Amino acid sequence: MNVLNQWAFIGVFFLLAPLLPALPIVLGGVFAPRKPNAIKQATYECGVETVGDTWVQFKVQYYVYGLIFLVFDVEMVLLFPWAMAYRDLDFFAFGAGFLFVFLLTDALFYALGKDALKWD
Amino acid sequence: MVIGGITPEAFAFGLFTILTLGGALGVALNRNLVRGAVWLIVSLFGMAGLFVLLSAPFLAAVQVLVYIGAIGILITFAVMLTRSMTNLRERFTNQWWMSAIVAGLFFLFLLLGVVAPVWGSLSPDQAPAIVGTTEQLGVSFVDGNQFVLPFEVVSLLLTAAIIGAIVIARHQEEEE
Amino acid sequence: MDCINNLSLCLRHSGVDAGLAEFVSIFLGVVLVATFPLLVTILLIWVERKFAARIQDRIGPNRVGPFGLLQPLADVVKLLTKENITPTGADRPIYNLAPPFMVAAVLLIWAVIPLSPIHYGVDLEIGALYFVAVASIGTLSVLMAGWASNNKYALLGAFRVVALLISYEVPLALALIVPVMLANSMSMVGITEAQWGMWFVFMAPIAAFLFFIGSQAETGRAPFDLIEAESELTAGFNTEYSGMKFAMFFAGEFMHVFTNGVLMAVLFTGGWIGPFVGELPLIGLVWLMAKASVWYIIALWVRNTLPRLRIDQVMLFNWQFLVPLSIVNLLVTAFLLQVIKMAGLTPADPGNFVQNIPQTLVLLVGNLVEFGGVLIMLRNRGRRERIADAAKGLSAPVHAVGD
Incomplete structure (x- = not known):
């Protein structure tokens, strides 16, 4: 089995994976009754009429979480190949990995110290 | 393995190119920012497919993980921070002729700078087979003679990014 | 995956075009791998409901079929309509x-x-x-x-x-x-x-x-x-x-x-x-x-x-x-x-249980020490917080707990 065939499998999987769950939804569309009316389709807010716009402005906190997640994501991505080759590597590799992680942990503690990751 | 005269690779390449370019067009032409973000994700996904075809499965996974999983979400968060841009009914005016000219110029520079020097010197036969290279990548990250310095510098850069983000966010909160 | 290759081979021997054979076998493989978890899920709905019910001292679904086993199917029919x-x-x-x-x-x-x-x-x-x-x-x-x-x-x-x-x-x-x-x-x-x-x-x-x-x-x-x-x-x-x-x-x-x-x-x-x-x-x-x-x-x-x-x-x-x-x-x-x-504790044969024991012991002890450190840190932190709370008068001083 060559490598490209593996990816062909993944490719077909990606095409098929959303279609399988879509099937019952389409079936439901066939069997389900369809009697729309304005009140039924109104936005559900526990029976109270909606006030104002849905798409409100969010606080900057979410963006900070997003950014920190992005940074750790990149870190993880770079650590995976390191971990994969790790058992063939020497102490120098441990040192390099340690320094890499240490610098980022620094940033994490800075964020914690500034209460940037606190939800309020 | 050939179906109807088109190799699966060629078919996949066509599909991913359409996804990439179509997604990019969607971003450029859509007047709603969140829908634009969704189109951007489509485009980035096409890029991930192209990485697989270029025998870089690791980069493809990184593309999905970092660009689709993290940056896609980050962009949506950023959009939600800007009031009224997310509203489905509201449209933002985009001076797209200006952007088109600037983007076109950039593309031209890219063609001249990156593609022109190697144009014609590569033939399809030279394309390397798709092989596993991730372990070599890991070794080269921590090899003193290869990329250990860039590896650590990346870490420093990421640290700077976190600190910068926090400083800016706190500054904004104080202004409110 | 061997199965997919064998199927592809079998199809090719029966005179199907090689490319098509490969595609069909990959497609069938995907369908097989993807439907398996979906079918398991139908059963899981029952397991989940029954288990939750038992924990909450209820009986759970027991009407449709033996032990309510056909409940998920009834759910599906209901949801479809x-x-x-x-x-x-x-x-x-x-x-x-x-x-x-x-x-x-x-x-x-x-x-x-x-x-x-x-x-x-x-x-x-x-x-x-x-x-x-x-x-x-x-x-x-x-x-x-x-x-x-x-x-x-x-x-x-x-x-x-x-x-x-x-x-x-x-x-x-x-x-x-x-x-x-x-x-x-x-x-x-x-x-x-x-x-x-x-x-x-x-x-x-x-x-x-x-x-x-x-x-x-x-x-x-x-x-x-x-x-x-x-x-x-x-x-x-x-x-x-x-x-x-x-x-x-x-x-x-x-x-x-x-x-x-x-x-x-x-x-x-x-x-x-x-x-x-x-x-x-x-x-x-x-x-x-x-x-x-x-x-x-x-x-x-x-x-x-x-x-x-x-x-x-x-x-x-x-x-x-x-x-x-x-x-x-x-x-x-x-x-x-x-x-x-x-220390040379890496097993010569990674598949051998006995040879694996030394390195497992080292890692296990390392993990235990780590766990102990975490516990001590949590304990100290908890105590600090209790003292701080007590100082603010939020709650009665709690000398008895943890000391």
Whole structure:
């Protein structure tokens, strides 16, 4: 089995994976009754009429979480190949990995110290 | 393995190119920012497919993980921070002729700078087979003679990014 | 995968065009791998309801079929005949795409899971990374669903959940690096086969613990079920969904919990490894499912007994405790592996149980020391907080507790 065939499998999987769950939804569309009316389709807010716009402005906190997640994501991505080759590597590799992680942990503690990751 | 005269690779390449370019067009032409973000994700996904075809499965996974999983979400968060841009009914005016000219110029520079020097010197036969290279990548990250310095510098850069983000966010909160 | 190759070969011998034969065999392979978890999910609905009922001292479904076993089918029929209500002002294309993508994100994980020594979708070189990458698609579909619904609660719920999901992805992935390091391979097949001698849960219990908590949070279940904090957010990001689309979110969740069990089994308790696997490869599937079920039941147990945490507690628990712990754990394991190598304790034959004992002992003791350190730190912190609270007069001084 060559490598490209593996990816062909993944490719077909990606095409098929959303279609399988879509099937019952389409079936439901066939069997389900369809009697729309304005009140039924109104936005559900526990029976109270909606006030104002849905798409409100969010606080900057979410963006900070997003950014920190992005940074750790990149870190993880770079650590995976390191971990994969790790058992063939020497102490120098441990040192390099340690320094890499240490610098980022620094940033994490800075964020914690500034209460940037606190939800309020 | 050939179906109807088109190799699966060629078919996949066509599909991913359409996804990439179509997604990019969607971003450029859509007047709603969140829908634009969704189109951007489509485009980035096409890029991930192209990485697989270029025998870089690791980069493809990184593309999905970092660009689709993290940056896609980050962009949506950023959009939600800007009031009224997310509203489905509201449209933002985009001076797209200006952007088109600037983007076109950039593309031209890219063609001249990156593609022109190697144009014609590569033939399809030279394309390397798709092989596993991730372990070599890991070794080269921590090899003193290869990329250990860039590896650590990346870490420093990421640290700077976190600190910068926090400083800016706190500054904004104080202004409110 | 051997099966796929054999099928392709068989088709070719029966005179089918080579390309077509390959395509057909790959397609059938995908259908097989993708429908398996979907079928399991139907049974899981019953298991889940029955188990929750027993914990809550109820009987649970018992009317349809023996022991209520046919209840899921009745559920499906009911859901099929429920009206699909699309709220006015929803962004229809995105609104409709979100539920199938939620399920797809979980289904895609199964492509790399080794079900038995010879039955698996694909053996990707970057399997572990593929899992993390694919899981992030689920996060996106939550965001899509919340945004497209045109409902404040849905949007607010989606935002909270996404913040939670991306936060817990960090310790999850950092814990995942540990088995990759131990197996010296990112492929799921490689990780399974590296556990012939010793399960990784004995070498890296803390990583297993972190991965379990992270995956529990990724499914958005109690104690992390901010997804549907009913009292605050109506029903969270899926408030405006009904009928089969709503059901798909739940099918995705049920499947996700079981998939996490399977992942725990593959990464930490040896996957399909068990007696008689050599003679009869298909029995590996039984071992895998048995191990996965144990983890699955633990997940259900946690879900049904722990109360929901507040979002600020959840976030703080992650960033102040889980992320630092996962980083420390990663570095400790990396250090110990080098020590093991220097001391010459690396087993000559990784598949031999006895030869694996020395390095397992070193790693286990390392993990225990780490765990002890964490406990001491938590104890000191708790005491500091109690003293601070007492100083503020928030509660009576508590000399008796912990001292």
